[in-house]
Amino acid sequence: MSAVAEDDLLVIDDLHVQFDTRAGVIHGLRGLSLTVARGETLGIVGESGSGKSVMAQSVMGLIDTPGEIVRGDIRFKGRSLLGPKGRSYGRKIRGRELAMIFQNPMTSLNPLMTIGAQIEEVIVHHLGKSAREARQRALELLDLVGITSPVSRLSQLPHELSGGMKQRIIIAMAIACEPELLIADEPTTALDVTVQAQILELINDIQKAMNLSIILITHDLGVVAQSCHRVMVMYAGKEMEEAPVGQLFSRPAHYYTAGLLRSTPRLRDSSDRLFSIDGAPPSLIDPPTGCPFFDRCEARTEECRMDPPAVTTGNQAKAMCWHV
């Protein structure tokens, strides 16, 4: 998909990111491409270490030594975020048009500042509002993310709030400047299931109300099924498959996706044995050439040792596999 459609808000094109560590060069992303359309929620699923956060950090300009973007491009509204010009463009839009919720909610709030001061700071800094306007806006935001008695919350410190409330505050700060794209990296992983359900509902509601584009990173297929329009499956720094959510779950094309779905335990199923995929993902220090799922795949043949083709499997759907 190299032709860039008009309404693609974000385009990542053949992105390679490496980390030069003492143990060797870690190939965090190995040629990742994706597009996010306006108003869509794109889910990114994959195992731990598959490169999901590295993708998000690349978009947010957070790759720093020992990491390096060695190849590829990232474009927001058609303009590159890389190179000297891209970096100054990035500084202008990040925090406003482009916002992110980080993987660990407990560390993204300043423990010494009141909730009110933290939200107002974002509003004053990015939107240049007066202190009074900022307070008014902060109250609106807290109400929007479903926080009860917002006035008294403004003077509380983060440790006085539950995990779910903290995550609501973080969402409020992320949407304070009405961004067009929100990247949420595991926004519910640290939360209990009842709180997770509320936060997902909140994210879905905000997405509709603001016609926001969202990249929702998770390893939980349940979260993806409940919140995303389209899904991309990653493995060992590469894309394995992407498809609209209904198709991905009903007709997975890649053997990894199919195996992942089959090995996911289901609440409504009390059969005793789970299906399991033998083996583990490959090391990214010296990654094998060809299909990274090779070792674990039931359908592998000799040609799978070469890079698999991207096979179109439907509208906006493709799978990187020799035997789709």
Next chain:
Amino acid sequence: MTFLGSTMTNASHQGGFAGAASGAEARSGLESESPAAADGPILSVKGLGVRYPLGKRSFWGERTYFEVLDDVSFEIARGETLGLVGESGSGKSTIGRTILRRIERTAGTITFEGRDISDLGGEPLRKLRRRMQLIFQDPYSSLNPRMNVMSIIAEPLVVHGIVGSFAEARPQVLALLDRVGMPASAAERYPHQFSGGQRQRIGIARALALKPSFIVADEPVSALDVSVRAQVVNLMQELQEELGISFLFIAHDLSVVRHISQRVAILNSGQIVEIGARDAIYERPLHPYTQTLLSAVPEPDPTIKLARQDRKRAGGPVPDATGTGCRFLGRCPLASDVCREKKPVLEPKGVDHWVACWNA
């Protein structure tokens, strides 16, 4: 709220004894009716309580306590897995560790293999620890990084004097590695050279070394990826079937628990609110808290949509400050006056199905 359980004063705790007495009635019902009791359970826990003093004193100068566990009772049959589910801070790990006598209880009794082990100490406690093992959540930090796999697995055998030296343990270690699906070549390697799933297998091999009859598995697969989680769950099921080991399987993932458990207990703020046969709990949940939990699980299927969350039910835990009534009160859609005044106790609601709720 930083504390998720409830706080109560000495005085109100005494008020709670009425509830404890009726709890005993419910438990005697448990003994006569549950199939677990017929074969003689491997583990029987009665009226277990754990509390920690809070720094501050109440208005009347009495010490206040944070009750982590309140009148917890259950049994595990030989060769059975009891799944223990509840939200963060509900006291799951505390139950596991209290049974293993790593945390001191403040009330109740623990009977293991027919013997009261509540106050065991010294050499008898050391001997007992061979029979009961713990598997941890985090396969990254639970193995000593400076020991090779051979020493990690052999250590309990040496410590308990079952073998004279690490070298002597070799055949047993190799057999254990084989049992958990690891090659013999793993013995000479170090934890950091293995993936999360492999490390968890090593942790299981170590736990099996002393041939325990009972294992507490505290979130053993939570830190693993889905594609390896199933491997470890299946391994534990095989061990249960082949070696007849009983498990207390602690998890917050309700789907995993359904697959691995024969019976399930639901914990809320240190109290078991519902316990019984797996399918009874999953197909006919009666406690409003169990219903809340089950309705919040996102299914990996876009055609099954999550119901919109009821704000009141789904809110964070609201501890009941007085400690006299039901600990689910603040979140409960069925709450009535009696729930404020009296602590509900487990009552039979079907074949091996017990619920602690006045209005269920």
